[in-house]
Amino acid sequence: MFSKELENLIQASLEDGKLDEIEKTALIKRAQTEGVDLTELEIHINSLLQKRLKELNAKEDEREQERLNHKKKEIGKVCPHCGTPIPPMAEKCPSCGMVIITAAVNEAIEREMKAIREKLADSFAVKLEKNSDKNKALGLAQDAKSRLLKLTTQYSTVPQVQSFSALMMPEINSTLDYLLKSETTEHKNDRLGISLLIGLAILFALMLLLMN
Secondary structure: OHHHHHHHHHHHHOOOOOHHHHHHHHHHHHHHHOOOOHHHHHHHHHHHHHHHHHHHHHHHHHHHHHHHHHHHHHHHHHHHOOEEEEOOOOOEOOOOOEEEEOOOHHHHHHHHHHHHHHHHHHHHHHHHEEEEEHHHHHHHHHHHHHHHHHHHHOOOOOHHHHHHHHHHHHHHHHHHHHHHHHHHHHHHHHHHHHHHHHHHHHHHHHHHHOOO
C-alpha cells in the first residue's frame, strides 16, 4: 500500500504512541512526494496509532500488576474475607479472625483429621475383638470426639473443617452411644448374676438349717 521507506517512517513516528506536529508534517511531505492519498494515509496512521496505544496500555497494566504483586509480598497476604493486609507468618486475620490457610496450616488440619478417623476406627476394632477391652474402646471414641471439638474450635471458619465435623460428629456420637449402652447392659447382667448367686447362697444356707 505504501513504500517501505514511508512505512518505516510511520512506524518510527508512532513508536511512543504519539504523533506530534513535526512528525505529522514529515509524513505528509513524504506521502505527497510518493503520490499517496492523504486520506488513506490518515486512516492508516490512526489505525496503527490505536494499535500502538493498546500495546502500550497492556504493558503499563502488566507493570502495574507487577507493582501490586510486589507490594503484597512486602506487606504480606490479604484476607480473602475482609481484605485486611495480613502480616507475614500470621495464621489469622488481625481484623476478622479468619484463619489463613497456608501450606503448613493445611498440613496440620489434614494430619489431625487423619488422627481422628484412626481413633474412631481403632475404637470399632477394639470393640469387635474377642474379650475386648471395653474401656479402651470407649476411651478411643471419647478421644476422637475431644480432638474433633478442638479442631472445630480452632479452625471454625475453614470450610474443609466444617464439612469434616458435620460428617464425623454424628458417627462419633453414635459410636459412643453404642459403647455406653453396651457397657450399661453388661453391668446390669453382672449385677443380676451376683444377685442370683447371693440368692442361691441364702437358699442353700436355709436348707442346711432345716436339715439340722
